[in-house]
Amino acid sequence: MAAGAPRIFVSHLSGVAVFDPAGDQVGRVRDLVVMLRMGQRPPRLLGLVVELATRRRIFLPMTRVTAIQSGQVITTGVLNVRRFEQRPTERLVFGELLDRRVTLTETGEEVTVLDLSVHQLPARREWEIDRVFVRKGRKGSAFRRAKGEALTVEWTAVTGFSLEEQGQGAESLLATFEQLRPADLANVLHHLSPKRRAEVAAALDDDRLADVLEELPEDDQIEILGKLKQERAADVLEAMDPDDAADLLGELPTDEQERLLSLMQPGDAADMRRLMSYEDRTAGGLMTTEPIVLRPDATVADALARVRNPDLSPALAAQVYVCRPPDETPTGKYLGTVHFQRLLREPPPTLVSSIVDSDLQPLDPDADLPAIAGFFATYDMVAAPVVDEAGSLLGAVTVDDVLDHMLPEDWRETEFHLDEEEVATDGS
Template sequence: MAAGAPRVFVSHLSGVAVFDPNGDQVGRVRDLVAMLRVGRRPPRLLGIVVEVASRRLIFLPMTRVTGVESGQVITTGVVNLRRFEQRPTERLVLGELLDRRVTLAESGEEVTVLDVAIQQLPARRDWEIDKVFVRRGKAGALRRKGETLTVEWSAVTGFSLEEHGQGAENLVATFEQLRPADLANVMHHLSPKRRAEVAAALDDDRLADVLEELPDDDQVEILGKLKDERAADVLEAMDPDDAADLLSELPEEDKERLLTLMQPDDAADVRRLLSYEERTAGGLMTTEPIVLRPDATVADALARVRQQDLSPALAAQVYVCRPPDETPTGKYLGMVHFQRLLREPPFTLVSSVVDSDLKPLPPNASLPSVTSFLAAYNMVAAPVVDESGSLLGAVTVDDVLDHLLPEDWRETEFHGPEGVPDGRH
């Protein structure tokens, strides 16, 4: 649902068809999954429970939903067919929130929840439950005897986590506003038992972000305490280079088992990265830079750069290549820095402003060579191209720093520059 589109009441989604980008039906909606938050903050909608042809219930993340309209749900990308399992911090919207007795905060009156509405946040891929449709009257009373009204989520109590609640749910909610690096620092100083409880309560994307910021030993410990299917999901949510680094720390048998459980496309990227020496451009690179065809426009490039889930280093430039667009690409033609994009008219073709003079890195370039390249040309990312001229990926400055800093740098508590708060207070 595009930003600004009408909200959708979830009762209207029950049983509607789910289609892939080709128009083929994947299954039907059976429920929605939300994560409650502390106080009266609207819950975040995590995804949809879909019943496929085999009557298996699977989980479809909202990040893969491109449309919720006209009595159908449209998804993009490959659908993971592993069986849906509800996690401790998750709530089924149809199964657990509807028909619940809650209280209107202003008057203290008890009402019954008949429906809730979802809406996508502007300029983001996140979805929230923002409205509640309720009926006044005593529990069990006939619907026609009670007045109905629609209120903001914050206008009712009885749903969300209490401030004084205990357990990992409340702890996770308390840390919700922390940056991944800060939450990783907190988790590092928890006991192994508590660390595992918090990891179990985090959703896949959040846990993936945090794992990328933890020391190797903590990463291996946490991954080892997850069920294999969940571990594979988290590895898929990680950047391929970080997933490869983590898997390289595991015994060969465990590594191969998890790779087999991952989606084939994700596993292929990680396997390719594992084939390179660790301290080389190939071992350091990510396989997911911004790749554009020569006939793409500056407007197309800027739209890609604006994607919220891109790191600043990856968003700093785009790489122009002939098809295919996925790495390894067709012939690499050059790069365009985002500052150049800002100076050009939107209709300009990226092929006309491409910088082809800067020689890319080969995958076997050593760490000192990569560091020298970034420093010499004042770059925050560098293309990695093989002998055939195909773009394999890009090395970013943050990955280089990971290998230049002392091995235990992640294990030292981060306080930030003197006098600057670290975000925890």
């Protein structure tokens, strides 16, 4: 559902077919998973519970839903088929929120929830519940239909859903820190007791935990990963940037590495193994395997559409790499780079192959850290292609990864930290 599209009432999603990009049905929607928040803030829609043909129920994150239209849900085609397990901070819409008795804030009258509507936030890949369809009067029963006026109100017009603010359960702590950037939340976790750190990590969704793990010191990463169930640990590693996940895997014992790799999607596991084959502090060891790759016949409009992806870091979105097929790394022959500023200056129908910068020499995968830093400083780059002897693009090194390896190991603790008063340390 594109930003600005009409809202969708959740009752219309019950039993809706889910299709992959090729048009093959993969299952049907059986529920929606939301995360409640403190006060009157609307809940986030995290994803869908999808029942496969085998009757197994899996979790489909909203980040992998590309469209909801004409009574069907379209996915990116990448599905994790592990059985869905509800987490402490999650609520099922059909199973827990519908038919619930809540209170109208303005009048204090109790009403019954009949339906909820969801919408996608503008220019973001996040969804929220925004409105509630309720009926006044007593709740009905299996033998008698309730009578009374039905009306649709804003989420903020009712109470009885949101989290209570007293206590210090993981839910309340998560709600308190929800607006923090991953680096700041990582700093909070670092200062929590091991018990509280494990509770919060267990309650975070996979994508959020992956972002936070990337910002934590190595010891904290290993501790948190070790307290997760192995299936979930594999999911979180898949959600991390490939280079960060490979670095973390490389710190684990070999048998544990193999167990986690065997639980990952084959493509993700192959990327991990390839990155782990390079020496630390080399271009191959620092690179991500997921830069923006375009074929020569792609247009400027195609490139700008890829750059707009909100899941990309600013460094990865700064340029695109033009290669012959295949498009996945390792690619076909690397032809050159097109910088974001150049894309903005050209007409949308222009072929990227006609404006490619082929003069800039790419990095060799065995280039060491001083050579990589010198490359960035010489050419004022924020990302650089890594190309092998055969001319295939292997990935891209970004300036943040270079800085991470050039700063002192304890830089997170000595330079950027919150006041101790801001950190909840109870629960030891």
